[in-house]
Amino acid sequence: MNYNFDEVIDRRGTGCLKYDKATEFLGGDDLLPMWIADMDLRVPDFIMDALRKRTEHPVFGYFYHTEEFYHSIVRWMQRRHNWNISSKWICFSPGIVAGLSFLVQNFTEKGDKVLIQTPVYPPFYEVVEKNGRQLVYNPLRIEGDRFVMDYSDLEEKLKQGPKLMIISNPHNPLGRCWTPDELRQVAELCLKHHVILISDEIHSDLIMRGFRHTPVASLSEEIAQNTITCMSPSKTFNLAGLFTSEIIIPNPELRAKFKNFMNDTVHIYGNVFGDVALEAAYTHGAEWLDQLCGYLTDNVQYCKEFLAKNIPQIRTYSHEATYLMWLDFKELGLTHEQLSRKLLDGAKVGFNDGKAFGTAGDNCMRINLACPRATVAEAMSRLQKVF
Numbered sequence: 420m421n422y423n424f425d426e427v428i429d430r431r432g433t434g435c436l437k438y439d440k441a442t443e444f445l446g447g448d449d450l451l452p453m454w455i456a457d458m459d460l461r462v463p464d465f466i467m468d469a470l471r472k473r474t475e476h477p478v479f480g481y482f483y484h485t486e487e488f489y490h491s492i493v494r495w496m497q498r499r500h501n502w503n504i505s506s507k508w509i510c511f512s513p514g515i516v517a518g519l520s521f522l523v524q525n526f527t528e529k530g531d532k533v534l535i536q537t538p539v540y541p542p543f544y545e546v547v548e549k550n551g552r553q554l555v556y557n558p559l560r561i562e563g564d565r566f567v568m569d570y571s572d573l574e575e576k577l578k579q580g581p582k583l584m585i586i587s588n589p590h591n592p593l594g595r596c597w598t599p600d601e602l603r604q605v606a607e608l609c610l611k612h613h614v615i616l617i618s619d620e621i622h623s624d625l626i627m628r629g630f631r632h633t634p635v636a637s638l639s640e641e642i643a644q645n646t647i648t649c650m651s652p653s654k655t656f657n658l659a660g661l662f663t664s665e666i667i668i669p670n671p672e673l674r675a676k677f678k679n680f681m682n683d684t685v686h687i688y689g690n691v692f693g694d695v696a697l698e699a700a701y702t703h704g705a706e707w708l709d710q711l712c713g714y715l716t717d718n719v720q721y722c723k724e725f726l727a728k729n730i731p732q733i734r735t736y737s738h739e740a741t742y743l744m745w746l747d748f749k750e751l752g753l754t755h756e757q758l759s760r761k762l763l764d765g766a767k768v769g770f771n772d773g774k775a776f777g778t779a780g781d782n783c784m785r786i787n788l789a790c791p792r793a794t795v796a797e798a799m800s801r802l803q804k805v806f
């Protein structure tokens with residue numbers, strides 16, 4: 420079956436953050452919103468049908484995560500990521516950001532250090548600082564046309580005694596699909612310095628043509644025992660509003676500690692529609708997802724080619740995963756404030772401000788390309804008019 424990702428869907432007036440709150444959050448009027456990380460694309464029919472079927476039953480009472488919920492996750496990990504997991508390893512979480520915050524609360528004490536690689540998804544900072552823990556940074560470096568990890572700096576930072584390290588795999592906002600070798604080096608350094616590794620793999624299904632995702636925990640048994648993996652169908656199938664995700668913990672002691680914490684704080688249930696959607700997505704989603712990744716790869720290619728031809732001062736990097744692309748405007752020689760105003764008031768495009776991802780985001784922006792090609796084309800022509 421061929422899916423149509425060109426359909427333009429009007430999301431206004433649905434309590435939609437991306438459209439209905441763009442002015443409030445970004446500060447410009449009449450913006451073409453290409454910011455917060457959800458898709459302007461239709462949820463596929465096999466998920467909509469499962470949700471419709473569930474609404475036909477007139478009771479939405481208390482429920483539990485059924486065997487099928489766990490088995491659909493196990494099957495997806497096996498088929499999509501070649502990762503054999505046990506259903507016992509799976510813990511429910513009402514969203515990944517909440518899950519990261521629970522993990523920080525559970526595995527560290529106030530004042531403890533947590534290591535992150537910057538620039539990175541802003542809630543990585545927030546779940547550490549808002550819980551009264553301290554951040555330690557391992558900045559990512561530019562090498563050629565891509566961002567890479569700095570292992571000697573990483574080892575120095577690990578020597579400072581953080582309790583946890585959180586990575587984004589693949590990386591939001593830099594678009595890297597980390598290789599097995601890169602991940603192995605991080606995971607082995609964490610093992611050497613007795614630091615638990617949390618791998619946020621929410622973007623693991625959104626891989627560009629020619630690349631392949633590696634769950635860190637699939638690299639070896641020893642690494643699996645020291646790694647906590649956060650996954651979800653929410654980005655992949657456009658279900659972020661359902662707040663249903665899975666945290667996979669192979670180590671029985673870490674898992675028991677986390678499950679007790681989730682039990683004690685009553686965060687184990689979620690909502691019935693989240694489970695229905697997850698099961699349908701992970702059971703029937705492979706073919707749709709293959710086509711989606713092809714479409715997103717073409718969107719990325721379109722954007723890169725347009726910029727290279729028409730505004731080469733806007734630099735892009737090797738883009739291997741996620742529908743969120745990093746745009747570097749430094750060569751234009753503007754201040755960050757001038758750049759923001761030009762984009763918001765001149766071009767009227769709503770991107771995520773690069774500075775929200777860390778100081779390395781000065782003069783950078785993140786564009787969301789999970790939209791019909793016509794929207795990407797419109798954004799590019801708006802940029803061309805002002806630059």
Ligand SMILES: Cc1ncc(COP(=O)(O)O)c(C=O)c1O
Nearest residue numbers: 456514515516517540591619621
């Ligand atoms: C790396 C990363 N983790 C987590 C999230 C959000 O997860 P959730 O909506 O499940 O809290 C995002 C959303 O953009 C993300 O990019």
